[in-house]
Ligand SMILES: Nc1nc2c(ncn2[C@@H]2O[C@H](COP(=O)(O)OP(=O)(O)OP(=O)(O)O)[C@@H](O)[C@H]2O)c(=O)[nH]1
Ligand SMILES: [Mg+2]
């Protein structure tokens with residue numbers, strides 16, 4: 304296997320000289336568990352740790368390696384262990400607002416070609432949530448594809464209604480409807496998958512993300528668990544990991560996200576709402592907030608039925624979160640206690 308089979312492209316190669324010393328190798332992070340990492344190089348997977356400088360120079364957890372990252376490493380113990388010295392710039396990424404903290408972000412995965420946003424047709428189907436994931440993908444420059452899973456649990460008509468509801472909400476993203484039980488939809492799914500590309504599965508717990516990978520592998524290699532009737536599954540997948548399938552297609556499986564606190568970048572918000580941005584071009588005032596101004600084309604579109612109330616309100620909601628993020632950006636480091644604690648324990652451990 305070559306690094307290019309793992310997704311190392313010219314884009315990363317251009318950074319290689321600046322990123323690593325001559326005696327260091329290049330590898331990809333395939334799993335993260337607190338402070339310990341697993342990296343994958345041309346030959347195999349190897350346990351790795353962070354070089355001490357990370358604990359002193361990093362200002363946010365976002366700068367630490369995450370699954371999918373390319374890293375510069377030094378091998379030791381006959382190449383059976385490694386120390387991570389640097390993280391390559393990320394071509395694309397997926398991140399979310401860290402739960403609990405006011406504003407820091409948590410990296411979910413890096414260098415993803417396509418994010419599959421998985422919703423179950425059964426209990427999980429939810430348009431505002433879908434929107435949030437789409438914005439998350441746009442924020443990190445990742446191409447999204449929507450997966451409506453578990454189609455075996457609903458009728459054909461119900462499926463058509465769900466597809467129509469997504470389009471009515473103004474979402475134009477490609478949708479693949481499939482069932483890991485009957486295998487329907489998998490022909491189309493297979494067509495998307497290209498060797499050497501990295502795909503990430505996102506979505507609530509219990510929607511069938513891991514089952515989908517098992518179906519692709521053809522074996523139950525990864526743990527899955529039945530969900531309760533209400534759909535409130537416990538998290539079965541507990542860590543993010545990069546899996547290389549036989550044909551060289553790479554998947555990053557993630558634990559389901561309970562709540563999707565989002566984002567930040569205003570750019571991300573705009574990107575998920577091209578329809579609204581286009582409508583806004585016709586507003587009377589250039590700085591129209593689309594809430595109470597006269598001559599607002601966005602609100603006119605709602606009255607005309609061209610834009611749904613739901614989509615408008617999820618736009619406003621995301622915009623509010625985004626503004627909040629930008630305002631409190633300066634407070635970030637102070638408030639980020641979780642990260643502070645992480646540094647403290649890490650430093651303590653190093654002294655031992
Ligand atoms: N009927 C039906 N059940 C499915 C399908 N796909 C998965 N399931 C079931 O849904 C349950 C949850 O599946 P998982 O693959 O563990 O879900 P997950 O999204 O990986 O969940 P987390 O790891 O907690 O995020 C399991 O009992 C699966 O057997 C499907 O296409 N149809
Ligand atoms: Mg799972």
Ligand SMILES: [Zn+2]
Nearest residue numbers: 586591593599
């Ligand atoms: Zn307006």
